[in-house]
Amino acid sequence: MAKSPKISASHEPGGLIVHISGLLPSLSPAEQRVARLVVSDPAAAARRTITDLATAAETSEATVIRFCRSVGMDGYPQLRIRLAAEAARRIEPPDARVVGGDIPPGADLAQIIATIAFNDARAVEETAEQLDPAVCEQVVEAISGAGRIDIYGAGASGFVASDFQQKLHRIGRIAFYFPDVHTALTSAALLGRGDVAVGISHTGTTSDVIEVLEQARTRGAVTVALTNFPRSPITEVADFVLTTAARETTYRSGATASRLAQLTVVDCLFVGVAARNRSRARKALEATAEAVQSHRVGANRRRA
Amino acid sequence: MAKSPKISASHEPGGLIVHISGLLPSLSPAEQRVARLVVSDPAAAARRTITDLATAAETSEATVIRFCRSVGMDGYPQLRIRLAAEAARRIEPPDARVVGGDIPPGADLAQIIATIAFNDARAVEETAEQLDPAVCEQVVEAISGAGRIDIYGAGASGFVASDFQQKLHRIGRIAFYFPDVHTALTSAALLGRGDVAVGISHTGTTSDVIEVLEQARTRGAVTVALTNFPRSPITEVADFVLTTAARETTYRSGATASRLAQLTVVDCLFVGVAARNRSRARKALEATAEAVQSHRVGANRRRA
DNA sequence: ACGCCTCGTGAAAGTAAGTTTCATCCGTGG
DNA sequence: CCACGGATGAAACTTACTTTCACGAGGCGT
Numbered sequence: 001m002a003k004s005p006k007i008s009a010s011h012e013p014g015g016l017i018v019h020i021s022g023l024l025p026s027l028s029p030a031e032q033r034v035a036r037l038v039v040s041d042p043a044a045a046a047r048r049t050i051t052d053l054a055t056a057a058e059t060s061e062a063t064v065i066r067f068c069r070s071v072g073m074d075g076y077p078q079l080r081i082r083l084a085a086e087a088a089r090r091i092e093p094p095d096a097r098v099v100g101g102d103i104p105p106g107a108d109l110a111q112i113i114a115t116i117a118f119n120d121a122r123a124v125e126e127t128a129e130q131l132d133p134a135v136c137e138q139v140v141e142a143i144s145g146a147g148r149i150d151i152y153g154a155g156a157s158g159f160v161a162s163d164f165q166q167k168l169h170r171i172g173r174i175a176f177y178f179p180d181v182h183t184a185l186t187s188a189a190l191l192g193r194g195d196v197a198v199g200i201s202h203t204g205t206t207s208d209v210i211e212v213l214e215q216a217r218t219r220g221a222v223t224v225a226l227t228n229f230p231r232s233p234i235t236e237v238a239d240f241v242l243t244t245a246a247r248e249t250t251y252r253s254g255a256t257a258s259r260l261a262q263l264t265v266v267d268c269l270f271v272g273v274a275a276r277n278r279s280r281a282r283k284a285l286e287a288t289a290e291a292v293q294s295h296r297v298g299a300n301r302r303r304a
Numbered sequence: 305m306a307k308s309p310k311i312s313a314s315h316e317p318g319g320l321i322v323h324i325s326g327l328l329p330s331l332s333p334a335e336q337r338v339a340r341l342v343v344s345d346p347a348a349a350a351r352r353t354i355t356d357l358a359t360a361a362e363t364s365e366a367t368v369i370r371f372c373r374s375v376g377m378d379g380y381p382q383l384r385i386r387l388a389a390e391a392a393r394r395i396e397p398p399d400a401r402v403v404g405g406d407i408p409p410g411a412d413l414a415q416i417i418a419t420i421a422f423n424d425a426r427a428v429e430e431t432a433e434q435l436d437p438a439v440c441e442q443v444v445e446a447i448s449g450a451g452r453i454d455i456y457g458a459g460a461s462g463f464v465a466s467d468f469q470q471k472l473h474r475i476g477r478i479a480f481y482f483p484d485v486h487t488a489l490t491s492a493a494l495l496g497r498g499d500v501a502v503g504i505s506h507t508g509t510t511s512d513v514i515e516v517l518e519q520a521r522t523r524g525a526v527t528v529a530l531t532n533f534p535r536s537p538i539t540e541v542a543d544f545v546l547t548t549a550a551r552e553t554t555y556r557s558g559a560t561a562s563r564l565a566q567l568t569v570v571d572c573l574f575v576g577v578a579a580r581n582r583s584r585a586r587k588a589l590e591a592t593a594e595a596v597q598s599h600r601v602g603a604n605r606r607r608a
Numbered sequence: 609a610c611g612c613c614t615c616g617t618g619a620a621a622g623t624a625a626g627t628t629t630c631a632t633c634c635g636t637g638g
Numbered sequence: 639c640c641a642c643g644g645a646t647g648a649a650a651c652t653t654a655c656t657t658t659c660a661c662g663a664g665g666c667g668t
Contacts, residue, residue: 028645046385050626060647065627076626077384077654081350084385085392109444110437112579113572117432120568121425128421133414140413156470159463163563166460256571259467260564264424267560268417275416332616354655364618369656380655381625 016086017042018126018245020071025203026231031067033057038079039247043087050076116256119247123257124264126245131265139240140272142222143168146196149175150221152184152212153200160226160262161200167270181208188212191221198224202244202258204232213237226265228258320390321346324375335371337361342383347391354380420560427561428568430549435569443544444576446526447472450500453479454525456488456516457504464530464566465504471574485512492519499525506548506562508536517541530569532562 017039024035034057038045045053054061065076073079143149149168153161158179165177178184191197197216199209204227214237217223225238228246235241244261321343328339338361342349349357358365369380377383447453453472457465462483469481482488495501501520503513508531518541521527529542532550539545548565 030646046389049381049624051624054647061626062628062647063645066646077353080381081385081388084388085350088389088392108437109441109572109576112575113432113435113437113440116572116575117428117568120564120571121428124421124425124428124564128417131417133412133417136417137413156467159467163460163463256567256574260424260428260567263560263564263567264421267424268413268420270560271416271420272413334617353653355653358618365655366618366657367616370616 015126015129015245016071016082018130018247021247022130022228022230022243022245023071025229027067027070030057030059030063031070033059034064034067035071038083042083046080046084046087120257120260123244123246123261127243127261127264128268130243130245131268132242135240135242136268136272139224139242140269140276142196142224142240143173143269143273144276145194146222147174147194148191149173149196149198150184150187150191150216151175151177151198151200152188152209153177154181154206154208156259157200157202157206157209157226157262160259160266161198163263164198164200164266164270167266168273171270171274173273181212184208184212185215188215188221189219191216191219193220195219195221196224197221198226199234199238200226200262201232201234202228202246202262204229204234206234210234210237226262228261319393320375320386327375331371331374334361334363334367335374337363338368338371339375342387346387350384350388350391424561424564427548427550427565431547431565431568432572434547434549435572436546439544439546440572440576443528443546444573444580446500446528446544447477447573447577448580450498450526451478452495452499453477454488454491454495454499454501454520455479455481455504456492456502456513457481458485458510458512460563461504461506461510461513461566464563464570465502467567468502468504468570468574471570472577475574475578477577485516488512488516489519492516492525493523495520495523495525497524499523500528501525502528502530503538503542504530504566505536505538506532506550506566508533508538510538514538514541530566532565 020035021039024032024039027035034053037053037057048056050061050064054064057064068074068076068079071079073082149165151161151165153159158177162177162179165175168175176187178187188197195216197213199213201209204225210233213223213225213234217237217239222240223238224240224242225234226242226244227234228244229235230241230243242265244258244265246258246261324339325343328336328343331339338357341357341361352360354365354368358368361368372378372380372383375383377386453469455465455469457463462481466481466483469479472479480491482491492501499520501517503517505513508529514537517527517529517538521541521543526544527542528544528546529538530546530548531538532548533539534545534547546569548562548569550562550565
């Protein structure tokens with residue numbers, strides 16, 4: 001199927017930097033060097049001339065221009081002023097905190113906590129900023145009207161998929177999540193027009209998830225991808241692409257920031273769907289809340 | 305020699321625009337025309353080329369350059385990026401976000417997204433702020449030295465528990481999570497001195513979790529509670545209490561904010577434990593990352 | 609009043625920055 | 639092994655920026 005995504009990735013209202021780091025893996029090596037320089041210090045990059053930047057990235061001016069185009073700019077001057085604007089807007093990284101970076105070896109726990117929380121909060125905020133409400137809207141609509149919703153995700157993204165499934169289920173939508181690829185494939189094969197399939201993969205390269213999503217698409221279901229990288233393979237089999245904006249650190253392969261970002265997106269979709277049929281959703285939520293009530297012990301006198 | 309700067313361009317603290325309009329009267333007529341254009345719409349000016357701006361001000365490029373020097377810039381490019389930065393800074397009134405509140409019934413998706421993200425990010429930040437590093441340290445130490453770690457959680461907190469289990473497992477710690485109460489109880493009964501049990505419950509009132517944690521404590525294990533409410537029942541059976549700081553909205557029983565906060569805490573503990581034995585943890589992480597590599601499709605690349 | 613100096617100004621020359629083109633290189637798959 | 643396609647930098651080229659310079663309009667002393 002040579003269907004191309006319905007949406008363009010040209011939407012980057014929230015941070016340019018975020019946008020760039022999202023596309024980072026889809027860039028060529030030389031362009032990546034440029035990108036990393038730009039992302040690590042946008043303000044400094046804005047001050048540099050193209051030749052200067054090229055030299056610093058150990059590449060040619062041509063590559064810098066190519067990089068500009070790759071991230072959606074007209075040319076270097078435009079990138080420059082956008083960068084300057086961006087740098088000015090962002091509140092400077094709270095001193096000792098390593099933004100987007102690794103945890104320094106000698107860090108004490110307080111530092112670790114601060115760093116993690118900072119990065120986590122950032123990921124959530126930046127994700128929200130660059131989320132395209134129009135795309136969300138369409139996805140919400142598709143889900144609201146779907147006969148059935150299949151949600152796929154492996155590993156860490158599996159948690160998120162499962163979470164989404166549970167959420168939708170609680171407001172009365174028919175949603176499924178499959179921890180196992182084979183079951184998922186079987187299910188995907190049974191989808192059809194009017195159904196929705198959601199594939200979640202941080203990297204966008206998880207072959208299992210892509211495969212299943214492709215299957216779903218072939219069967220006529222609307223396919224949605226949730227990934228951090230707007231040009232990753234999974235986007236090629238998706239009608240709608242939603243992206244997160246986590247700059248993952250190398251060390252913490254736990255990848256919590258990206259998971260939080262994913263959860264935030266899922267939550268937005270959930271609330272969006274719930275808001276479409278407020279009374280019904282509310283009723284369903286109340287019913288489910290009541291159901292677990294018997295498993296709670298009484299007194300929770302909090303508040304001093 | 306004859307030419308000395310009209311003004312000491314030392315530095316312009318208040319803002320470039322203010323600075324310019326301040327010395328507007330001291331400029332020559334042609335420069336004033338330029339200055340007025342710049343002041344009236346800095347962002348637009350930043351987008352223009354020098355020729356463009358000169359034309360718009362009905363003067364020559366030379367005059368624009370002179371203007372740049374007059375206001376203390378090196379040249380036009382510098383003025384441009386400063387202008388872009390300035391313009392970006394001044395448009396920044398992040399309109400009324402519904403803090404901690406419910407989503408208003410008539411909200412559109414963009415509002416919903418902003419509200420959710422704001423609350424989510426807040427929950428993460430505030431959680432980190434009130435986390436006691438000393439308590440974390442002790443928990444980290446207990447986990448690091450534990451023979452075995454049991455993690456309990458039900459419903460939404462179950463995801464977090466499961467996530468924690470997986471994280472610890474990946475760095476080579478022996479950790480378990482049980483979706484089922486009976487299995488959990490059985491496991492708790494087998495704990496002993498030197499083992500650690502972690503109970504996760506947002507409300508702190510989930511009887512299943514409390515019960516299991518209590519069992520673990522009876523057997524001599526160190527018990528840790530992770531909850532949003534510092535005086536909830538679960539804290540009574542815990543040696544160490546870690547709290548999240550999510551002000552949950554009534555409507556979104558999905559309770560994502562609290563889940564994010566929990567994940568953040570878990571992540572802090574995880575990194576703390578990993579940092580205790582950096583090299584070994586790193587090796588383990590690399591090994592696990594490598595293991596899933598074969599399930600990824602290669603090229604994360606797609607030309608526009 | 610006259611010339612001379614000064615300043616503001618833009619035209620044009622000059623330089624540097626940015627952009628395009630193209631040949632080369634390298635890995636990939638036939 | 640060769641054909642192919644993408645990535646890359648050298649160099650040609652274009653545009654933007656900067657400097658130089660000459661001209662003209664006041665101001666001022668003689």
